[in-house]
Amino acid sequence: MTDIRATLRTRLDAAVGSAQVLTAESDVVPYVTDWRGRFHGRALAVVRPGNTDEVAAVVRACAELRVPIVTQGGNTGQCGGATPDSQGNAIVLSLTRMNRVREVDPDNATLTAEAGVPLAMVQQAADENGMLFPLSLAAEGSCTIGGNLSTNAGGTAVLRFGNARELVLGIEVVLADGRIWNGLRGLRKDNTGYDLKQLFIGAEGTLGVVTAAVLKLFPAPRVRVTAFAAVPDVGASVRLLRELRATLGDRITGFELMSALSIALSRKHHPALPDPFPGHPWYALIQADDSAIDSPLAAQVEQALAAAIESGTALDATIAQSGDQANALWALRENMAEAQRREGPNVKHDISLPVSAIPRFVDEARGALSAAFPGIRFVNFGHLGDGNLHYNLAGPEGTDQAAFLANAPRVNRIVHDLVTALGGSISAEHGIGQLKREELTRYKSATELDLMRVVKSALDPAGIFNPGKVL
Ligand SMILES: Cc1cc2nc3c(=O)[nH]c(=O)nc-3n(C[C@H](O)[C@H](O)[C@H](O)COP(=O)(O)OP(=O)(O)OC[C@H]3O[C@@H](n4cnc5c(N)ncnc54)[C@H](O)[C@@H]3O)c2cc1C
Numbered sequence: 001m002t003d004i005r006a007t008l009r010t011r012l013d014a015a016v017g018s019a020q021v022l023t024a025e026s027d028v029v030p031y032v033t034d035w036r037g038r039f040h041g042r043a044l045a046v047v048r049p050g051n052t053d054e055v056a057a058v059v060r061a062c063a064e065l066r067v068p069i070v071t072q073g074g075n076t077g078q079c080g081g082a083t084p085d086s087q088g089n090a091i092v093l094s095l096t097r098m099n100r101v102r103e104v105d106p107d108n109a110t111l112t113a114e115a116g117v118p119l120a121m122v123q124q125a126a127d128e129n130g131m132l133f134p135l136s137l138a139a140e141g142s143c144t145i146g147g148n149l150s151t152n153a154g155g156t157a158v159l160r161f162g163n164a165r166e167l168v169l170g171i172e173v174v175l176a177d178g179r180i181w182n183g184l185r186g187l188r189k190d191n192t193g194y195d196l197k198q199l200f201i202g203a204e205g206t207l208g209v210v211t212a213a214v215l216k217l218f219p220a221p222r223v224r225v226t227a228f229a230a231v232p233d234v235g236a237s238v239r240l241l242r243e244l245r246a247t248l249g250d251r252i253t254g255f256e257l258m259s260a261l262s263i264a265l266s267r268k269h270h271p272a273l274p275d276p277f278p279g280h281p282w283y284a285l286i287q288a289d290d291s292a293i294d295s296p297l298a299a300q301v302e303q304a305l306a307a308a309i310e311s312g313t314a315l316d317a318t319i320a321q322s323g324d325q326a327n328a329l330w331a332l333r334e335n336m337a338e339a340q341r342r343e344g345p346n347v348k349h350d351i352s353l354p355v356s357a358i359p360r361f362v363d364e365a366r367g368a369l370s371a372a373f374p375g376i377r378f379v380n381f382g383h384l385g386d387g388n389l390h391y392n393l394a395g396p397e398g399t400d401q402a403a404f405l406a407n408a409p410r411v412n413r414i415v416h417d418l419v420t421a422l423g424g425s426i427s428a429e430h431g432i433g434q435l436k437r438e439e440l441t442r443y444k445s446a447t448e449l450d451l452m453r454v455v456k457s458a459l460d461p462a463g464i465f466n467p468g469k470v471l
Contacts, residue, residue: 042088060178073147079433115146154429255385
């Protein structure tokens with residue numbers, strides 16, 4: 001083992017330069033704990049390549065020496081996918097130095113970015129060119145394009161633009177034997193065989209290292225309207241979404257649902273945030289965008305919301321009158337994950353269902369969980385427009401929240417059984433990582449798991465990429 005370590009060190013130093021091979025404990029620690037602080041691992045080293053050739057050299061060295069590679073971007077993932085296990089025999093391959101936007105092509109409406117570019121930087125580069133890169137999520141200042149693609153990130157604009165998967169035209173990947181596949185094609189039509197890039201998107205670092213991508217850009221919104229509505233129940237929020245889409249079409253880009261408790265939690269940790277209509281059980285945060293300069297969008301949203309109040313679908317509604325007001329309303333929603341983290345451990349779920357099944361799920365899950373765990377608290381929010389709920393459960397007020405975590409298997413069983421019975425998924429946008437690996441085995445069919453294993457062993461026969469994750 002010592003020999004392998006010494007050989008590995010020599011090869012890594014030669015690949016990226018010794019300054020980019022971190023081994024001191026204080027340097028390594030931030031890379032071996034996940035964002036939630038739930039998973040802690042160990043690593044032989046953290047290796048920080050600066051370009052694709054260096055990644056390939058690192059992968060070749062690790063492949064020859066059979067050293068596992070845990071690829072990492074911004075380390076904001078929610079399932080422990082970027083955290084090595086406790087054996088300490090893997091390296092963490094951090095791509096954050098690969099942070100160049102290689103090209104913006106406005107005529108082709110594409111942008112080519114290296115994997116380590118933070119999402120916010122891609123959005124900014126698009127904006128500087130008068131265009132929009134629509135992927136948007138609360139971690140956008142820290143998460144990277146490589147991580148976004150590897151988790152097939154969703155976020156707040158999926159309703160209109162789709163998941164990360166739908167925003168990619170080409171990728172560059174380093175394969176398990178160190179070869180570089182340059183699939184950086186900026187084509188909207190390309191039917192030349194299997195769509196290989198899609199295999200690597202959502203693979204959570206188990207099939208290859210994504211080093212760059214060609215991303216789709218869209219016309220920048222010229223008029224943006226942010227609205228906030230109180231609704232009597234979840235069924236009404238589904239009706240509101242449908243009514244707004246019927247009136248405003250695909251200009252509705254985001255539709256977030258938040259329970260009163262989620263808002264209270266967000267405001268507890270950020271007391272300056274607004275609380276437009278206290279006292280209602282559920283709230284919807286709505287965003288509508290139009291790229292046409294003179295769009296009467298604000299008046300149309302106002303009319304649609306007035307009609308919803310008139311019919312009883314909504315109880316009250318307001319439209320942000322300035323960018324600051326809109327940002328404050330979005331901050332209410334975006335601070336929820338962080339507020340929950342500060343509040344202590346809770347049993348988290350990132351589930352998706354057909355939008356039409358969400359009211360039934362919320363009712364039935366509440367009944368079953370309250371019966372099994374009296375006093376359990378429901379911190380529900382999510383991207384309702386995409387059928388995606390962050391369905392988080394905390395222990396009764398005033399009890400030891402860490403101790404409540406011991407109930408996670410029983411809680412998961414109730415939630416995931418119901419999700420599955422209603423035709424849903426146990427992971428909508430966060431992936432599987434190490435958190436949901438066992439659950440995946442339980443809920444995916446044997447045939448589907450078999451196909452996944454076939455793909456894994458074809459692309460990574462020695463299993464060096466992110467072992468113990470997903471499968
Ligand atoms: C406050 C907060 C809000 C969030 N909101 C959302 C949300 O709305 N929607 C959503 O989908 N997610 C959300 N997330 C989760 C997270 O931000 C996303 O999953 C993000 O896409 C991860 O990017 P990252 O660069 O941090 O990846 P990491 O956490 O570093 O890695 C995630 C996974 O991808 C793999 N990986 C990373 N880079 C590469 C690469 N270049 N090649 C191959 N594999 C790679 C890792 O091995 C790991 O399995 C949120 C997270 C936080 C902290």
